[in-house]
Amino acid sequence: MPKTDGLPDVPTVLVTTLLAGPVLAGLAGTVLPAFGYLPVLGHDSFSGDPFRKLFSMPGLTTSAALSFSTGLAASVASLAIVLLFTAGWAGTDTFRRLTRFLSPLLSVPHAAAAIGLAFLIAPSGFLVRLISPWATGWTRPPDILIPGDPYGLAMTVGLVAKEVPFLFLMTLAALNRPHVQEYLKAGASLGYGRMATFFKVVLPQIYPLIRLPVLAVIAYATSVVDVAVILGPTTPQPLAPRLVGWMNDPDLSLRLMASAGALLQLLLSASALLVYLLLETLAGSCLRTRFSNGRRHPRETPGRVFSLLPMLLIVAAMSLSVALLGVWSLAKSWWFPASLPQAWSLGRMLDALKSGGPSLGATLVIACGAAAIATALTLWLLEARGNARRRETGRMKALIFLPLLLPQIGFLFGLQMFFLLAGLSGTLTGVLLAHLIFVFPYAFLALSDPWNRLDPRYAKAARSTGASRARVFFQIQLPLLLRPVLVTFAVAAAVSTGQYLPTLMIGAGRVVTVTTESVALASGGSRQIAALYALLQLIVPLAGFSLAALVPALAFRNRAAMRLER
């Protein structure tokens, strides 16, 4: 084994630069203008004006409160739904079946999910149509403000529907820890009900593994833009979409105020995280005092049914939403209150495919590029760290999660400035680089577990035959991990496809992807076109995951041990 000499290896340095660099630069680029310093626009002295202007904006408090409450409520609700469902059903057939639904739902981009959900729950949406006019007497859509209700309920539901699959899959990965199954048995053999065993025995052990993802969800949900634009209230909007509006305003002087707003957003997300940590401590100590009281809660059928319902509801709503995207994009005319379109047409879809071609092309190039780089970097990092026998340290993990723990808007404003100076603003390369910051953490998340589970003796056996490190990597480790590597690529491509804000900010309107198009079209007039673009968003993840399933099946068709268990 080569000695490490205490020097970090190349990929560690590279990844640190890739992640921490833009974040720090972006933060600096946000903080300075927030205090009035933006020499490019001729502001070269510090002042409190941007903040004064910000706080004089009408409805600012409401906007901030909306962001805070919808984000935090959605995150906590998502976590509760996931944990209750896992507690009540882990290891059952129902659990397995729902797992099969939830994994693909994770790859549906936020914007597409939000558009589908709007089609489902709007007053003229599918649910109302189903019961109209025979049950409601409505021949015209009722005059209710959904989505866009002033309390942000629709937006919260939209966030929950998207965060539940994410947190669920994180929990699922955590349940793969050794002995979890035995701990469940141990609890039951001591007379404990399923749910009591989960909360008293299993959760305390796996919670550290799902904590960072939960924090990332909070940071994301309190600063989300695309879902807020599609489902959120409009008078006023939550903070994040308002900031984007100011940032893109032709009046350049609004940029200083927008930067000040971005700092407010950082503060807001940070306080949401703090409130969550407080709740966590409270719940933790509540649970700890109950560890040893012997209460077994063996009569749990009502609790289990209660824990299943929200999960079923989410899976059903999400599946219906995606199906509605398909129906709407094929509908020629679909007047209220008909449950299905009166006339269908393929022509519109073909037209839109043609006009959407360039944006789909850009999406593909960016997604494939960012995914390939992120996957390769992750592999490089894991191989180098494995070779240096460095275990994943908490510091490394926190660093990798850093871009996800900050609200995107907090440092994208500043980053946009740097990209502008570097001549990357509005270029495919620029957008790809910006995506990479957010794609890499997910690639690492998806691949580090399979990599660490790979039996190290394969590599040792290969090395002992005299194979070089590179040969071991390319001929042993990479083929053995072909499936997880391809899945990682697919996850990374899906994450890239779903990016809205980085594309909007760095693309500067010149790089347009299907996601930015969908969000722009969602508030427009034509439901068909909006549905079509939302559907186009699904193409990249769908292709990616199909490839990840197909290639290993073909490559290893004569290798029994390489097939998936279960």
Added chain:
Amino acid sequence: MSSSDRISGLVLENVVIRLGGLPLLDIDCRILPGSVLTIMGESGSGKSSLLDFVAGFLKPDFRAEGRALLNGRDLTSLPAQDRQIGLMFQSPLLFPHMSVLQNLMFALPATCRRRQDRQDLAERALADVGLAGFGKRDPATLSGGQQTRVALMRTLLAEPKALLLDEPFSSLDRTRRAEVRELVFDLARKKGLPVLLVSHDEEDARAAGGEVHRLEAGKAGNGLDC
């Protein structure tokens, strides 16, 4: 109602376990209170599935016929937590987020309500296996033998009516092994618990003193009658 409904002890009545339609093992026997039935077999012979069947954890791919009765009560359709069967695993499986004492208090029935009483009972259980004063310790700092002893007391404090042992001594070295094994069988005898032991170690079988049955790997229809 057959005669086994009135018999004390653990009765396995015409139990057949199948995997994918193929019979893995069948067994028909009765374990009296305080006695041990040892089942020997290589991995893959179905011995773990038998334990899973009795304890209520049989995986959905397995199909089982027959009944398991404990002191006349049919367990077959009961959920695992209602079966009153104590289980010891290959590893001690102490809960790593709790202290040694909390592990034991976890097992005490909730009918004992006062915290002080619960602590006293748990301390006494520790003292019973020669571990007085270990209550505050992190289970991870205990030796393998000490952990197994704590695991044994955790199992017994839940007041089970039968014990299932899934090679619980396999993680111990030779000298500790005999010692811990004696302790387990001794306590089970004192409490009058029927014990079903699964092992592939001849010494375990000899020390258990009861009947021994051997399963052969992959052989269809491992028939046992006793």
